[in-house]
Amino acid sequence: xxxxxxxxxxxxxxxxxxxxxxxxxxxxxxxxxxxxxxxxxxxxxxxxxxxxxxxxxxxxxxxxxxxxxxxxxxxxxxxxxxxxxxxxxxxxxxxxxxxxxxxxxxxxxxxxxxxxxxxxxxxxxxxxxxxxxxxxxxxxxxxxxxxxxxxxxxxxxxxxxxxxxxxxxxxxxxxxxxxxxxxxxxxxxxxxxxxxxxxxxxxxxxxxxxxxxxxxxxxxxxxxxxxxxxxxxxxxxxxxxxxxxxxxxxxxxxxxxxxxxxxxxxxxxxxxxxxxxxxxxxxxxx
Amino acid sequence: xxxxxxxxxxxxxxxxxxxxxxxxxxxxxxxxxxxxxxxxxxxxxxxxxxxxxxxxxxxxxxxxxxxxxxxxxxxxxxxxxxxxxxxxxxxxxxxxxxxxxxxxxxxxxxxxxxxxxxxxxxxxxxxxxxxxxxxxxxxxxxxxxxxxxxxxxxxxxxxxxxxxxxxxxxxxxxxxxxxxxxxxxxxxxxxxxxxxxxxxxxxxxxxxxxxxxxxxxxxxxxxxxxxxxxxxxxxxxxxxxxxxxxxxxxxxxxxxxxxxxxxxxxxxxxxxxxxxxxxxxxxxxxxxxxxxxxxxxxxxxxxxxxxxxxxxxxxxxxxxxxxxxxxxxxxxxxxxxxxxxxxxxxxxxxxxxxxxxxxxxxxxxxxxxxxxxxxxxxxxxxxxxxxxxxxxxxxxxxxxxxxxxxxxxxxxxxxxxxxxxxxxxxxxxxxxxxxxxxxxxxxxxxxxxxxxxxxxxxxxxxxxxxxxxxxxxxxxxxxxxxxxxxxxxxxxxxxxxxxxxxxx
Numbered sequence: 001x002x003x004x005x006x007x008x009x010x011x012x013x014x015x016x017x018x019x020x021x022x023x024x025x026x027x028x029x030x031x032x033x034x035x036x037x038x039x040x041x042x043x044x045x046x047x048x049x050x051x052x053x054x055x056x057x058x059x060x061x062x063x064x065x066x067x068x069x070x071x072x073x074x075x076x077x078x079x080x081x082x083x084x085x086x087x088x089x090x091x092x093x094x095x096x097x098x099x100x101x102x103x104x105x106x107x108x109x110x111x112x113x114x115x116x117x118x119x120x121x122x123x124x125x126x127x128x129x130x131x132x133x134x135x136x137x138x139x140x141x142x143x144x145x146x147x148x149x150x151x152x153x154x155x156x157x158x159x160x161x162x163x164x165x166x167x168x169x170x171x172x173x174x175x176x177x178x179x180x181x182x183x184x185x186x187x188x189x190x191x192x193x194x195x196x197x198x199x200x201x202x203x204x205x206x207x208x209x210x211x212x213x214x215x216x217x218x219x220x221x222x223x224x225x226x227x228x229x230x231x232x233x234x235x236x237x238x239x240x241x242x243x244x245x246x247x248x249x250x251x252x253x254x255x256x257x258x259x260x261x262x263x264x265x266x267x268x269x270x271x272x273x274x275x276x277x278x279x280x281x282x283x284x285x286x
Numbered sequence: 287x288x289x290x291x292x293x294x295x296x297x298x299x300x301x302x303x304x305x306x307x308x309x310x311x312x313x314x315x316x317x318x319x320x321x322x323x324x325x326x327x328x329x330x331x332x333x334x335x336x337x338x339x340x341x342x343x344x345x346x347x348x349x350x351x352x353x354x355x356x357x358x359x360x361x362x363x364x365x366x367x368x369x370x371x372x373x374x375x376x377x378x379x380x381x382x383x384x385x386x387x388x389x390x391x392x393x394x395x396x397x398x399x400x401x402x403x404x405x406x407x408x409x410x411x412x413x414x415x416x417x418x419x420x421x422x423x424x425x426x427x428x429x430x431x432x433x434x435x436x437x438x439x440x441x442x443x444x445x446x447x448x449x450x451x452x453x454x455x456x457x458x459x460x461x462x463x464x465x466x467x468x469x470x471x472x473x474x475x476x477x478x479x480x481x482x483x484x485x486x487x488x489x490x491x492x493x494x495x496x497x498x499x500x501x502x503x504x505x506x507x508x509x510x511x512x513x514x515x516x517x518x519x520x521x522x523x524x525x526x527x528x529x530x531x532x533x534x535x536x537x538x539x540x541x542x543x544x545x546x547x548x549x550x551x552x553x554x555x556x557x558x559x560x561x562x563x564x565x566x567x568x569x570x571x572x573x574x575x576x577x578x579x580x581x582x583x584x585x586x587x588x589x590x591x592x593x594x595x596x597x598x599x600x601x602x603x604x605x606x607x608x609x610x611x612x613x614x615x616x617x618x619x620x621x622x623x624x625x626x627x628x629x630x631x632x633x634x635x636x637x638x639x640x641x642x643x644x645x646x647x648x649x650x651x652x653x654x655x656x657x658x659x660x661x662x663x664x665x666x667x668x669x670x671x672x673x674x675x676x677x678x679x680x681x682x683x684x685x686x687x688x689x690x691x692x693x694x695x696x697x698x699x700x701x702x703x704x705x706x707x708x709x710x711x712x713x714x715x716x717x718x719x720x721x722x723x724x725x726x727x728x729x730x731x732x733x734x735x736x737x738x739x740x741x742x743x744x745x746x747x748x749x750x751x752x753x754x755x756x757x758x759x760x761x762x763x764x765x766x767x768x769x770x771x772x773x774x775x776x777x778x779x780x781x782x783x784x785x786x787x788x789x790x
Contacts, residue, residue: 045776049384049409054776069765135586142532142587227587231532231737232730247381248722249766250405251773 042257048246053254060258072259075238076266082152082237083216089156090163090212091205097160098167099197112168115161123158127225130154134226141227144234151222151235159215163208170204171197206278210271217267238263331361331368335657338383338396342373352677359673360664367657387411387651395658398647400437401721403446404555406647408774410781412445413648418659419444424667431707434643434683436715446645447666450674451683453627453641453710454541457595457605457613458486460622462504462524469503474704484701486624488708494546494571494631501526501581504601526581528594528603529572531736535729536717538604543568544714545638546631555719556767561760564633566753569735571631573752577739585737596621607706611679614700624702627709641713643683681706720770727762731755 042060044053064072101111118126134141134150141150178196187195198205220239223229229236229244238259246256323330343353357369372393374382380402386392398406406412419425425447427435438446463469464483472490474482491497504527507520515521530538539560540550546568549559576582583594595603596616605613605625613623627637646662648655664670671682672692679696681703687693688707697703717724734748735755741747742755749755 045773047409047773047777048381049387049406049411050777051388052780054780069762131587142585229726230729231733244722244726248726250409250720250723250770251776252769 038257039261041254042261044254045251046254046257047251048253049250056254060255061262063255064259064262071233071236071241072238072262074233075236075241076262078148078233078235079217079219079237079239079263081148082155082219083213085149085152086155086159086216086219087209087212089152090159091209093156093160094163094208095167095201097164098171099193101164101168102171112165115164117161118158119162121158123221124225126154126158127222130157130222131226142231144232147227147231147234151219151226154222154226155216155219159212163212166204166208167201170201174200202278206274209278210274213270213274214267217263217270331366333364333367333654333657335367335369335654335661336372336391336394337369337661338372338374338379338386338393340374340376340379340397340399343371344373348677352673355673355677356665356670360661363664364657364660369661383411387649392649392651394652394654395646395648395661397449397644398446399644400642400716400718403437403645403647404440404718405720407440407443407445409777411650413650413652413655415444415447415648415659415662416442418655419447422659422663425663429685430643430683431641431685431711433641433711433713433715437642437718438645438647446647447662448643448645448683449666449670450680451607451641451643451710453607453706453713454537454639455605455607455609455625455627455705455709456491457592457603457609458490458624458626459595459598459601460484460486460624461598462601464622466503469500472500482701484622485704486626488626488705489637490626491629493629493634497629498575498579498581501575501602502579505581522583525583525594525600526602527575528600529576529582529585529736530588530604531585531733532587535725535732538572539569539728539732540717541604541628541639542572542631544640545628545634546571547633547635549714550717551719551724551763551767556771558760558763558767561753561756563753564631565756566751567633568631569732569752569756573736573739576736595623607681607709610700610702610706625705625709627705627712637708637712639709639713640716641710642716642718681710683710720766723766723770724763727766728759731759731762 041053043055043057045056045060046053064070097115101108101115104111130150130153131141140146140153174197178200179192182192182196218239219237220243223235223237223240224243227235229240242256242260242263244256245252245259341349341353343350353371357371360369361367376399379399383393383396383402383406398412403412430448431451434448434451438444438448458472460473460483463472463486470481472486474485474487476482491500504524505522506524507515508523509515509520536550543550543560543565546564548562548565548568551558551560576585583600588594592603592605592609592613594600595605596613598621607625610623610625613621627639630636630638646665648658648662652658666684668682668684668686668690671684671687672690674680674682675687675692675696679700681687681693693703732755735742735752738747742749742751749758
């Protein structure tokens with residue numbers, strides 16, 4: 001009761017609203033107002049150069065979803081495939097790396113720094129370097145069957161280090177006593193991993209997965225720099241289609257905005273499902 | 287190290303070098319000018335001419351010198367004018383232009399690519415220049431190569447003046463041709479009858495069949511035992527011709543199609559014209575070079591179209607007339623190379639290629655049209671062309687440029703330039719309506735044909751023939767044109783209702 005009253009008292013502090021006002025104003029103007037404008041534009045045949053357009057209602061959405069030659073569905077399929085590859089790839093590398101790093105007796109900081117370096121390197125630079133690297137195995141980037149995997153590989157390489165740090169932080173929060181107790185009870189390494197590490201890492205795992213899905217759905221730079229959507233549209237992803245329509249094709253800003261909102265809708269549904277399925281809860285304390 | 291003991295001369299040179307470094311970058315350049323002005327060493331000027339370009343003083347020393355001289359010369363002739371260059375990356379040009387036009391900082395005058403020119407004009411973003419042009423004899427149409435005027439005119443309206451000309455061309459490794467005595471007929475001869483191995487003849491290749499034979503002759507293969515192999519077998523040591531399948535879209539098809547009498551689109555941009563038997567024949571020819579004649583290296587994604595050429599692994603590749611200076615720079619001048627147009631195909635009417643001319647244009651929101659026109663006149667004049675030649679090794683769309691001593695001297699110094707005027711003049715117009723959207727539609731189709739030809743022949747593919755593929759490509763391109771036309775009609779209708787001639 002005391003806690004509830006304390007929260008109510010804090011909510012009645014006008015000064016607090018003053019403190020958050022600048023940050024809120026920035027978010028309002030640069031995120032929500034922009035999103036509102038984007039939605040308005042999606043209902044028009046809009047040309048960014050002229051700053052005007054004709055109201056067309058849901059025509060841009062209908063065109064994206066139903067036009068026979070619409071690239072939207074192909075781009076959505078490619079994007080989802082990319083998300084699957086990137087999420088599996090990053091989880092499959094960053095968690096083992098974090099486990100290994102935690103066990104490293106010497107040079108843990110060095111390994112952390114080395115693995116983290118790709119995360120602070122601009123994706124454009126990484127993409128150019130990987131073009132040269134992959135030219136040696138041209139079969140990977142040049143074939144429609146494998147080009148998306150090549151792009152995902154680059155995404156995984158960049159994101160693993162950062163997510164390894166998140167997992168490492170989560171692992172360090174697990175009390176050593178649990179492992180000691182498990183060992184006394186005769187548990188092996190694998191049992192420790194499945195019955196202690198994974199359950200206690202659950203919240204970190206959810207956070208990493210959600211952020212990965214959001215980030216992967218917005219994949220753009222690798223596709224733009226490395227393949228331009230090719231070969232044969234095998235790496236045509238949604239963000240790339242939005243960019244092309246908005247900035248490379250005349251008068252298609254409304255269509256591009258509609259695609260961006262459709263991407264938002266898909267993402268929203270995915271995240272909602274995920275949050276409901278993996279609802280955050282405390283383990284072992286209850 | 288700076289040798290201070292060496293006297294004031296070296297110190298001054300070092301100071302000049304450091305000043306030059308600062309002068310090259312836009313912001314620091316502006317800072318220096320403000321500082322000079324504050325110190326009273328540079329007078330304030332009432333008129334500011336804002337010039338946009340994707341060429342930049344910070345690109346290389348050459349560009350810094352070019353822009354420096356342009357600025358000095360123009361400002362000395364117009365003491366009231368302060369020229370402010372703003373470098374805008376090519377990839378963001380349209381977006382930044384839109385922002386500049388809708389905001390309060392549009393350029394007064396800018397270099398415009400053919401990729402955007404028609405679209406910008408149709409949106410009313412470019413000022414018509416007919417009135418100014420009528421009073422300027424040195425910029426009349428008869429002063430320019432005809433193909434260079436195509437992209438800056440629309441129904442009698444002039445919205446740009448060409449200032450550089452580019453064409454697709456075939457790049458030839460002259461050392462490889464020289465190593466084949468049977469191909470020495472491809473070289474020019476000197477007045478005394480001896481072969482000039484530094485210059486390839488403009489008409490070195492008679493037709494497509496001849497090209498095929500030359501490419502075969504220049505292809506070298508080696509068997510596992512290390513001996514020369516024939517019949518398309520063995521490891522490829524030297525390729526006769528390079529064909530890029532990835533990401534080139536219509537780029538590889540267009541100049542060959544032009545040499546076979548095929549146009550890509552109609553002038554207003556309403557219909558694709560390449561879906562013809564001659565078009566299919568062109569695509570078939572390219573496919574055959576790769577799959578039947580086996581004169582090309584394996585398809586591979588490349589960063590530049592002439593990368594393997596400059597590595598000395600390919601005897602002939604497709605490039606542009608602009609490629610020469612980069613090849614010289616990248617190979618440090620050691621590579622002997624030459625350029626030709628594309629030989630005539632079975633339906634062609636002589637040597638051809640695709641030609642386009644980027645232009646100087648005036649924004650419809652230009653604040654000082656007379657000054658901007660003076661600037662365009664200077665850049666597009668013979669004098670401006672010679673400046674570009676001196677600093678950038680850039681040729682010109684102007685006809686009088688090629689009759690002068692400067693060009694002749696440059697050709698003596700760089701023999702690969704010799705054929706460029708004829709190559710450019712022989713060109714058909716490059717496609718120009720909704721370039722990127724068209725490119726994105728045709729690229730997957732051309733890629734598919736080039737990469738999957740054996741499957742197409744075996745009937746296991748999406749297409750049954752090159753004609754089938756071109757038919758689909760034309761359908762997709764027509765769809766882009768139809769959509770674009772609808773957008774343009776929407777702009778026009780709104781302008782009519784508003785009673786204005788253009789947009790913002």
